Amino acid sequence: MANESPTFSPLYRQIKSLIVQALETGEWRPGQAIPSEQELALRFQVSQGTVRKAIDELAAENLLLRRQGKGTFVASHSDPRAFFRFLRLIPLSGDIVPLKSEALDCWRAKAGQEASRILGIEPGAPIIIVRRVLKHEAKPIVVDEIYLPGEMFQGLSIEMLREWQGSIYSLFESRFGLRMLRAKEKIRAVSAERAVADILGVAEGAPLLSVERVAYTYGDKPVEWRRGLYSTAEHYYLNDLS
Amino acid sequence: MANESPTFSPLYRQIKSLIVQALETGEWRPGQAIPSEQELALRFQVSQGTVRKAIDELAAENLLLRRQGKGTFVASHSDPRAFFRFLRLIPLSGDIVPLKSEALDCWRAKAGQEASRILGIEPGAPIIIVRRVLKHEAKPIVVDEIYLPGEMFQGLSIEMLREWQGSIYSLFESRFGLRMLRAKEKIRAVSAERAVADILGVAEGAPLLSVERVAYTYGDKPVEWRRGLYSTAEHYYLNDLS
DNA sequence: GAGTGGTCTAGACCACTGC
DNA sequence: CAGTGGTCTAGACCACTCG
Numbered sequence: 001m002a003n004e005s006p007t008f009s010p011l012y013r014q015i016k017s018l019i020v021q022a023l024e025t026g027e028w029r030p031g032q033a034i035p036s037e038q039e040l041a042l043r044f045q046v047s048q049g050t051v052r053k054a055i056d057e058l059a060a061e062n063l064l065l066r067r068q069g070k071g072t073f074v075a076s077h078s079d080p081r082a083f084f085r086f087l088r089l090i091p092l093s094g095d096i097v098p099l100k101s102e103a104l105d106c107w108r109a110k111a112g113q114e115a116s117r118i119l120g121i122e123p124g125a126p127i128i129i130v131r132r133v134l135k136h137e138a139k140p141i142v143v144d145e146i147y148l149p150g151e152m153f154q155g156l157s158i159e160m161l162r163e164w165q166g167s168i169y170s171l172f173e174s175r176f177g178l179r180m181l182r183a184k185e186k187i188r189a190v191s192a193e194r195a196v197a198d199i200l201g202v203a204e205g206a207p208l209l210s211v212e213r214v215a216y217t218y219g220d221k222p223v224e225w226r227r228g229l230y231s232t233a234e235h236y237y238l239n240d241l242s
Numbered sequence: 243m244a245n246e247s248p249t250f251s252p253l254y255r256q257i258k259s260l261i262v263q264a265l266e267t268g269e270w271r272p273g274q275a276i277p278s279e280q281e282l283a284l285r286f287q288v289s290q291g292t293v294r295k296a297i298d299e300l301a302a303e304n305l306l307l308r309r310q311g312k313g314t315f316v317a318s319h320s321d322p323r324a325f326f327r328f329l330r331l332i333p334l335s336g337d338i339v340p341l342k343s344e345a346l347d348c349w350r351a352k353a354g355q356e357a358s359r360i361l362g363i364e365p366g367a368p369i370i371i372v373r374r375v376l377k378h379e380a381k382p383i384v385v386d387e388i389y390l391p392g393e394m395f396q397g398l399s400i401e402m403l404r405e406w407q408g409s410i411y412s413l414f415e416s417r418f419g420l421r422m423l424r425a426k427e428k429i430r431a432v433s434a435e436r437a438v439a440d441i442l443g444v445a446e447g448a449p450l451l452s453v454e455r456v457a458y459t460y461g462d463k464p465v466e467w468r469r470g471l472y473s474t475a476e477h478y479y480l481n482d483l484s
Numbered sequence: 485g486a487g488t489g490g491t492c493t494a495g496a497c498c499a500c501t502g503c
Numbered sequence: 504c505a506g507t508g509g510t511c512t513a514g515a516c517c518a519c520t521c522g
Contacts, residue, residue, distance in 0.1 A: 008517090008518070010490075010491055010492085010517095011491075011492070012491075012492085033507095036506075036507060036508080037507080037508070038506095038507090046492080046493090047492065047493045047494070048493090048494090049491090049492065049493065049494085050491080050492060050493080052508085052509090053491085053492090055508095060302075061484065062484060066508065066509090067500090067501085067507085067508080068499070068500050068501080068507075068508050068509065069499075069500035069501035069502080069506080069507055069508065069509095070500080070501060070502085070506095070507065070508080071501095071506090071507060071508075072507090072508075085483065086483055090428075181484070182482070182483060182484035183482075183483040183484075184480065184481070184482055184483070185480070185481045185482075185483060186332075186478040186479070186480060187429065187451065187474075187478060187479040187480075187481060188451065188474035188477075188478050188479070189431040189432070189449035189450050189451045189472070189474050190431070190449050190474075191448075191449050205447070206433075207431035207432050207433050207449035207450070208431050208449070209429065209430065209431045209451075212478075213483075230431070232429075232430035232431050232432075235430075236428040236429060236430050236454075237428070237429040237430070238426065238427070238428060238429075239426070239427040239428075239429060239481055240424070240425075240426055240427075241327065241328055241424060241425040241426070241427060241455075242303065242304065242423070242424035242425075250498090250499070252498095252509075252510055252511085253510075253511070254510075254511085275488095278487075278488060278489080279488080279489070280487095280488090288511080288512090289511065289512045289513070290512090290513090291510090291511065291512065291513085292510080292511060292512080294489085294490090295510085295511090297489095308489065308490090309488085309489080309519090309520090310488075310489050310490065310518070310519050310520080311487080311488055311489065311490095311518070311519030311520035311521080312487095312488065312489080312519080312520060312521085313487090313488060313489075314488090314489075
């Protein structure tokens with residue numbers, strides 16, 4: 001199994017790529033079990049330990065989920081455990097309840113300079129914009145605008161958003177086969193403009209958290225750009241540094 | 243090597259504890275190499291693979307640092323790589339330069355309700371409070387107040403803070419043998435009060451990022467509580483979600 | 485070349501799940 | 504009980520670093 005290339009890539013990483021490839025093509029679907037380590041070892045003609053190491057990394061990256069005695073599963077945004085992975089807004093009171101989403105609007109547009117740069121599409125290419133409010137017990141906490149490449153989200157409508165029970169990423173996963181794997185957020189403090197202040201029920205000029213997110217799917221391909229404004233009067237954004 | 247206890251703990255985790263113990267007691271110092279995997283395997287009477295798995299986890303937790311061909315090293319806050327692990331404030335312009343710290347004040351006090359709860363010390367126990375400004379090219383960006391258990395930081399003075407070149411955590415590590423391993427941050431948006439606004443050079447009432455941090459050392463023991471106010475006019479707080 | 489961590493293998497056995 | 508992931512071992516060999 002020698003590998004004389006200057007950019008040495010160990011076997012288990014090659015196996016890892018093959019597994020990711022199978023995930024990407026949908027050979028194994030979110031929530032389902034993938035073949036056992038033994039089966040994969042046979043299929044790829046390597047030892048179980050090598051498959052194991054590949055799966056270990058994928059589990060660490062939250063692409064797969066291991067459950068002893070049961071098997072290894074494709075991670076899914078439908079899983080309740082995924083709820084707080086991407087929205088880390090916690091009430092000061094401490095009781096953790098998922099925020100309720102309400103779609104305000106959903107329309108088509110053409111990508112401007114910024115959107116095209118961030119989403120990696122042509123300027124002028126079709127995009128979809130969604131405006132939402134997230135509520136905590138009937139109280140609006142977040143307003144956001146989500147920019148999506150139109151080509152990947154054909155058929156997305158405000159009705160679909162309104163009917164959907166669950167997180168928006170689980171909708172993307174189920175209806176469009178798009179899995180959000182990781183994201184970067186840029187956080188700043190801003191003053192509430194009039195329109196936003198009215199929606200959130202705060203004074204004009206009140207301080208808000210501005211959270212700008214780019215989310216990526218397989219191959220670090222950006223597929224979502226959003227900007228949220230969070231009222232942090234009764235909530236905080238939690239971040240673990242380690 | 244049977245282990246019939248109801249709370250099963252694999253061998254490699256026991257080895258991991260032994261290594262952490264050695265780190266905690268200072269047997270191996272920050273920046274130094276620990277013994278090779280072979281030596282540790284001999285010392286603990288287990289196979290190299292078991293030591294390896296223990297070290298793998300400690301490296302993933304940033305307690306150790308592996309360098310192929312050289313050895314395994316105790317992570318240190320003096321290492322430039324650690325600079326951006328705990329302060330993730332990036333200029334909008336993009337060029338990453340460490341902020342310059344200026345100590346404004348440093349005084350002794352007694353722990354109030356909140357400080358004693360958070361730091362896990364008796365109410366009324368001695369604490370040390372440090373006030374600082376962090377600057378980016380002579381421009382103040384952050385003001386913060388740091389609360390420390392007095393008992394662990396005896397001898398800390400404003401002169402010491404002013405003389406120190408490097409991050410405050412590297413000072414804690416070098417002078418007080420206290421290593422910050424992980425932290426939790428609660429982030430909110432607030433309005434600048436007069437005093438703070440003057441220091442940061444922003445208008446009174448301007449939106450600021452409020453970042454409240456609790457930092458932990460070995461055994462998840464809290465040893466620092468701080469609150470920072472960040473001016474995000476020309477910087478943003480970066481967070482990676484994965 | 486000697487020493488370090490990194491990979492890969494093969495096999496044995498353990499802990500957990502569900503039938 | 505069979506099947507899954509999880510642990511542990513022993514040994515071979517590879518890639519990297521440094522003297």
